[in-house]
Amino acid sequence: MTLLKVNNLSKEFGGVRAIDDLSFTINPGTIHSIIGPNGAGKTTLFNLITGVYTPTTGSVIYDDEGVTGFKPYELASRGMSRTFQNLQIFFNMTAIENVMVGAHLHLNRSFISSFFGLPSIKAGDANCRETCLELLDFVGLLEYADTDTDSMPYGALKRLEIARALATKPKILLLDEPAAGLNPAESRDIDEVIKKVASRGITVVLVEHDMKMVMEISDHILVLDYGRKLTEGTAQEVRNNPDVIAAYLGG
Amino acid sequence: MGAEFLQFLFSGVTLGATYALVGLGFSIIYNASHVINFAQGEFVMMGGMGTVFFLGLGLPLPLAILAAIMLTTMFGFALERFAIAPARGASVVTLIIITIGASIVMRGLVQVVWDKEFHSLPAFSGDDPIHIGGATILPQSLWVLGITVILVIALRYFFEKTMMGKAIIATSLNRDAAMLMGINVRFVLFISFGLSAALGAAAGILVAPITLTNFEAGIMLGLKGFCAAILGGLGNGMGAVAGGLIVGIAEAMGAGYWMSEYKDAVAFVLILLVLFFKPSGLFGGRGTERV
Amino acid sequence: MMNLKSPRTGGLLALIVVICLLPLFLDNAFHYEIAILIAFNAIVCVGLNLLIGYGGQISLGHGAFVGLGAYASAILTMNQGWNPLLSLLAGAIFTGFLAFIIARPILKLKGHYLAMATLGMGIIISIVLNTEDQHTGGPDGMYVDGLAFMETQMYWYWFVGALLTFSVWASLNLIHSPIGRALRAVHGSEVAAEVVGVDTTRFKVMIFVVSAVFASVVGSFGAYYSNFVTPDIAGFFHSIELVVMVVFGGMASTFGAVVGAAILTILPQVLTFLHDYEHLVFGLILMLTMIFLPKGLVPSIAGLFKRGDKK
Numbered sequence: 081m082t083l084l085k086v087n088n089l090s091k092e093f094g095g096v097r098a099i100d101d102l103s104f105t106i107n108p109g110t111i112h113s114i115i116g117p118n119g120a121g122k123t124t125l126f127n128l129i130t131g132v133y134t135p136t137t138g139s140v141i142y143d144d145e146g147v148t149g150f151k152p153y154e155l156a157s158r159g160m161s162r163t164f165q166n167l168q169i170f171f172n173m174t175a176i177e178n179v180m181v182g183a184h185l186h187l188n189r190s191f192i193s194s195f196f197g198l199p200s201i202k203a204g205d206a207n208c209r210e211t212c213l214e215l216l217d218f219v220g221l222l223e224y225a226d227t228d229t230d231s232m233p234y235g236a237l238k239r240l241e242i243a244r245a246l247a248t249k250p251k252i253l254l255l256d257e258p259a260a261g262l263n264p265a266e267s268r269d270i271d272e273v274i275k276k277v278a279s280r281g282i283t284v285v286l287v288e289h290d291m292k293m294v295m296e297i298s299d300h301i302l303v304l305d306y307g308r309k310l311t312e313g314t315a316q317e318v319r320n321n322p323d324v325i326a327a328y329l330g331g
Numbered sequence: 332m333g334a335e336f337l338q339f340l341f342s343g344v345t346l347g348a349t350y351a352l353v354g355l356g357f358s359i360i361y362n363a364s365h366v367i368n369f370a371q372g373e374f375v376m377m378g379g380m381g382t383v384f385f386l387g388l389g390l391p392l393p394l395a396i397l398a399a400i401m402l403t404t405m406f407g408f409a410l411e412r413f414a415i416a417p418a419r420g421a422s423v424v425t426l427i428i429i430t431i432g433a434s435i436v437m438r439g440l441v442q443v444v445w446d447k448e449f450h451s452l453p454a455f456s457g458d459d460p461i462h463i464g465g466a467t468i469l470p471q472s473l474w475v476l477g478i479t480v481i482l483v484i485a486l487r488y489f490f491e492k493t494m495m496g497k498a499i500i501a502t503s504l505n506r507d508a509a510m511l512m513g514i515n516v517r518f519v520l521f522i523s524f525g526l527s528a529a530l531g532a533a534a535g536i537l538v539a540p541i542t543l544t545n546f547e548a549g550i551m552l553g554l555k556g557f558c559a560a561i562l563g564g565l566g567n568g569m570g571a572v573a574g575g576l577i578v579g580i581a582e583a584m585g586a587g588y589w590m591s592e593y594k595d596a597v598a599f600v601l602i603l604l605v606l607f608f609k610p611s612g613l614f615g616g617r618g619t620e621r622v
Numbered sequence: 623m624m625n626l627k628s629p630r631t632g633g634l635l636a637l638i639v640v641i642c643l644l645p646l647f648l649d650n651a652f653h654y655e656i657a658i659l660i661a662f663n664a665i666v667c668v669g670l671n672l673l674i675g676y677g678g679q680i681s682l683g684h685g686a687f688v689g690l691g692a693y694a695s696a697i698l699t700m701n702q703g704w705n706p707l708l709s710l711l712a713g714a715i716f717t718g719f720l721a722f723i724i725a726r727p728i729l730k731l732k733g734h735y736l737a738m739a740t741l742g743m744g745i746i747i748s749i750v751l752n753t754e755d756q757h758t759g760g761p762d763g764m765y766v767d768g769l770a771f772m773e774t775q776m777y778w779y780w781f782v783g784a785l786l787t788f789s790v791w792a793s794l795n796l797i798h799s800p801i802g803r804a805l806r807a808v809h810g811s812e813v814a815a816e817v818v819g820v821d822t823t824r825f826k827v828m829i830f831v832v833s834a835v836f837a838s839v840v841g842s843f844g845a846y847y848s849n850f851v852t853p854d855i856a857g858f859f860h861s862i863e864l865v866v867m868v869v870f871g872g873m874a875s876t877f878g879a880v881v882g883a884a885i886l887t888i889l890p891q892v893l894t895f896l897h898d899y900e901h902l903v904f905g906l907i908l909m910l911t912m913i914f915l916p917k918g919l920v921p922s923i924a925g926l927f928k929r930g931d932k933k
Binding site (some may be wrong): 130131151152156157161162168169171172173181183184185187188189191194195196197201204205208247248 | 807819
């Protein structure tokens, strides 16, 4: 039973094939990594799966439903969530407010209730705040709850994005380079968080350059090069694959 | 029928040339600083009103024109130095309001230092209409068209062949890279504003003999010049020129063949159409946002 | 948001206190006229601030919505003999509907393009109001009957005071709700908002319509109060005035919008003694404030207190 299936996916940007005839599957409850040299198309792939880009050809099947061309918010309501390589934090809000936005689909969104400030809104928000504080604690950011995000350190913001993505109560979480720009200590923090997320039964798909992290936590690795699948398999299989070694060292 | 069409065409092209110059001024400033200069119309107004003033002081027409252009250019420099540069990094809305404030200040100054009356300038080479193909065209219109063509060609040369011009283009493409190449970006901004102001003033002077000028003359002209710039593609100088001509001709045709009361609406309907279907303008390229 | 309740209810109480105590300081009909005008402008600005300050969009054509409400009321009551409150409702529905249709294509644009599109829309509407003179009375405007049960100016004062309080209260409610946070998220990062389930287009359209309806309602009541409407109300200058009030007072601040409306309604009155210098001085004040206090008055002043609090 697969959670996510990508079939013959291709994306062209004016003549450049960023993703070329890519197919793979992701099983539920696994940590699945996507690696490859810079420019291999990893973020483009994420954008295609999460609806930020529309594929030129090919299809995406999520939870047995064809979701090709669905908008990101439609995928969010189906339990897909992600973080961004270039932080997309809501800098006009505090940390906890960022996480509370993540819970958007689970809250009362009635205009009339909001306009008149009905008690159900206040109760819902109070509840939400509690849950979100737990999430901040989960990623180790409880102390920053009411801090303005524009005064938080970079490493903390990377973890905040994860907390926000978790607030959507996802079935599958896509993390785009969660350790990018972090020092070894911060990377270890993120590592721990990812393992905790997976232990909650959430399927994790990871794009990473940090090989140590990837080899250590992944159940399955997909290697991309020039938008195409180079190979896939377990950490052991991939590590020893001569094509992978060549691609990274420049062949 | 043919003569009527020709008549509308002539007035449309004359008007269009004015819009083209105003739009060109917008583009130059937008390119250099990504600021929409809502005071551009006031530069146009200052050209015309300034010339009237200097004529009143006794200067002969060519000197009065020169003085007016120089005065307006000073205002352009002042706007950049005292209003835009200190506000760098402010949001789009804030910058828009700053330039609107500048336009109010300039109208206020003209109102106080000169007056609120309507004025006219003498035509450069007389008022006798010329007859072509059953339609008439004022000699002043030929001046408008001729000078506009000369200015556009001169600017083309300036941007493509001179160091300063190329520096302006480099800054508009990538400000940081330009700085790293040793281009004095602050100076480029400064010059751009001055150049735009001078262009605006020229437009105002060319047109003043045909239409009357007063302290409020810049408002609609500015807005329509803006439409010309958007039509052609914000930041595309030649596009602005083409846009100006299109707006001018469409206005004249619309007023002549359809409803003259809705003449002013034409420019704005055109930009709504462009913005809905091709926001980058008729001659603008396409872009994608990187996530 | 327990700790945010204090400034929120505090601000609301302060507003109510000001409205109740102000009559002690107002001496004549002209003073009351200004106060009522401030309230009208403030209500439009509170709505516009939701769009500009919180939603991060821009509109340089909102005067047109005020004008549509005003003329809907004028035309329906005077030319068609409708009941004034029904006319107001019809105006609000029509304006809301028009805003809804325009919003979708316009709000796909961003930044300068959005500014220009709203500008174009506003100017076209004002030109139509100016030109269709057999319905609208043209540039000279038209006379409008007042509301029968509003017998004196004082009635109007208390009524718009209450309406303003209600608008501020409702705006604060919206901000401090999931919808409000989603709106701010759209401003913060559209793509991230989409990814957590916010249909950003729908939200932008919603807030555009809400702010348009605020404007329309004010336009209608304003017409009944002044007994007169002219196309200027829908024009470019009025639209710009409204944006300036919002930005001047402080974007993403409901009370900022009220303060901005108050100051910028009073300022021209105060400056009239300068006669011809009025515009010059006004323009200079505008420029200087925007250059040195780009966030607007209320957030900049609040920022000073915050810095005092931080250890």
